[in-house]
Amino acid sequence: MKNTFSFELQKTDGAARTGVIRTPRGEVRTPAFMPVGTAATVKAMMPESVAETGADILLGNTYHLMLRPTAERIDRLGGLHRFMNWDRPILTDSGGFQVMSLSGLRKLTEDGVTFKSHIDGSKHVLSPETSMEIQRLLGSDIVMCFDECPALPADKSRIADSMRLSMRWADRSRAAFGDRPGHALFGIQQGGLEEDLRAESAEALQQIGFEGYAVGGLAVGEGQEAMFGCLDFAPGQLPVDKPRYLMGVGKPDDIVGAVKRGIDMMDCVLPSRSGRTGQVFTRHGVVNIKNARHADDPRPLDDTCRCPACRNYSRAYLHHVFRSQEMISGMLLTWHNLTYFQDIMQGMRAAIAAGTFDAWEADFHAGRAAGDI
Numbered sequence: 001m002k003n004t005f006s007f008e009l010q011k012t013d014g015a016a017r018t019g020v021i022r023t024p025r026g027e028v029r030t031p032a033f034m035p036v037g038t039a040a041t042v043k044a045m046m047p048e049s050v051a052e053t054g055a056d057i058l059l060g061n062t063y064h065l066m067l068r069p070t071a072e073r074i075d076r077l078g079g080l081h082r083f084m085n086w087d088r089p090i091l092t093d094s095g096g097f098q099v100m101s102l103s104g105l106r107k108l109t110e111d112g113v114t115f116k117s118h119i120d121g122s123k124h125v126l127s128p129e130t131s132m133e134i135q136r137l138l139g140s141d142i143v144m145c146f147d148e149c150p151a152l153p154a155d156k157s158r159i160a161d162s163m164r165l166s167m168r169w170a171d172r173s174r175a176a177f178g179d180r181p182g183h184a185l186f187g188i189q190q191g192g193l194e195e196d197l198r199a200e201s202a203e204a205l206q207q208i209g210f211e212g213y214a215v216g217g218l219a220v221g222e223g224q225e226a227m228f229g230c231l232d233f234a235p236g237q238l239p240v241d242k243p244r245y246l247m248g249v250g251k252p253d254d255i256v257g258a259v260k261r262g263i264d265m266m267d268c269v270l271p272s273r274s275g276r277t278g279q280v281f282t283r284h285g286v287v288n289i290k291n292a293r294h295a296d297d298p299r300p301l302d303d304t305c306r307c308p309a310c311r312n313y314s315r316a317y318l319h320h321v322f323r324s325q326e327m328i329s330g331m332l333l334t335w336h337n338l339t340y341f342q343d344i345m346q347g348m349r350a351a352i353a354a355g356t357f358d359a360w361e362a363d364f365h366a367g368r369a370a371g372d373i
């Protein structure tokens with residue numbers, strides 16, 4: 001494999017598109033869903049099981065790994081891929097978003113963010129420069145710029161100031177990233193739901209130049225309608241020949257709507273987190289396995305699903321092990337949810353390639369309306 005990073009746009013169907021990201025650690029078929037491996041593990045999953053679901057790439061978290069076990073220790077042990085036994089591509093977030101959502105006693109200045117660890121209260125600093133160094137030590141293939149993501153709703157002047165700070169941080173991230181063949185730095189568009197601010201952000205990022213571009217600042221409480229309204233224009237403001245990554249999204253219908261509007265990559269904790277709380281995503285909608293009505297049900301969750309939970313176990317069994325708080329419950333339901341999310345992505349990739357995305361989308365929504373779950 002050449003020591004290069006590239007993106008090939010392949011087919012389009014409306015605003016939806018397929019492509020492939022080529023990295024020294026393998027290819028990522030787009031549109032792609034990226035499971036979140038926050039603390040060097042996709043919770044309740046072995047890496048080989050994550051690969052079996054169809055994931056080409058997973059996410060790591062700068063914020064969590066810098067606090068524990070530290071990026072320096074992971075570097076000494078051979079980097080994040082070796083550490084977690086995942087030899088395919090890894091994308092790491094830059095940490096600022098998690099600081100604002102997880103840590104206490106934080107102070108944001110032009111330089112960066114000082115904060116106290118949510119684990120032991122120790123004091124830390126994150127800046128464009130330190131975030132790039134941490135992500136370099138981790139060895140991630142796709143590095144995210146250090147940015148600030150304002151909570152919505154917020155007034156336009158606050159969103160504008162925050163976006164312009166993130167653009168200055170994007171410039172510093174680019175400078176600190178340096179020349180790293182085979183690795184990519186993605187810029188993150190900000191600007192809330194404001195078309196003019198998002199255009200300003202997109203222009204600023206393109207002036208700097210990145211290997212990919214994320215739509216940040218969404219999935220922060222604005223709701224699906226507002227998010228789709230923003231996605232009706234934001235992806236189109238970004239370069240057509242580079243990957244477009246929508247951060248932190250989402251539920252299955254969010255994902256379908258985002259791909260329909262030109263998004264190539266997404267990530268969300270939902271399938272894994274829900275697997276641990278008994279929420280099961282199926283083509284007919286969500287099954288809450290803890291519901292008593294499943295106690296005697298001999299049927300699988302979904303008789304068309306290829307995952308071990310659906311091939312080998314009844315709803316009655318899954319209900320039992322969830323209620324009994326057995327570890328196998330989180331393992332099987334997470335495995336199912338991740339498989340279902342990957343099968344949605346594969347279905348969309350095939351439909352876009354065939355020019356039948358609209359029909360696929362109609363079938364997707366009809367299946368969820370069918371009920372009887």
Ligand SMILES: CCCSCc1cc(N)cc2c(=O)[nH]c(N)nc12
Nearest residue numbers: 059093097149216217218219247248
């Ligand atoms: C591992 C989690 C990755 S996505 C986290 C995330 C989620 C959402 N919703 C928005 C943002 C954002 O604007 N910037 C950054 N860096 N991250 C964001």
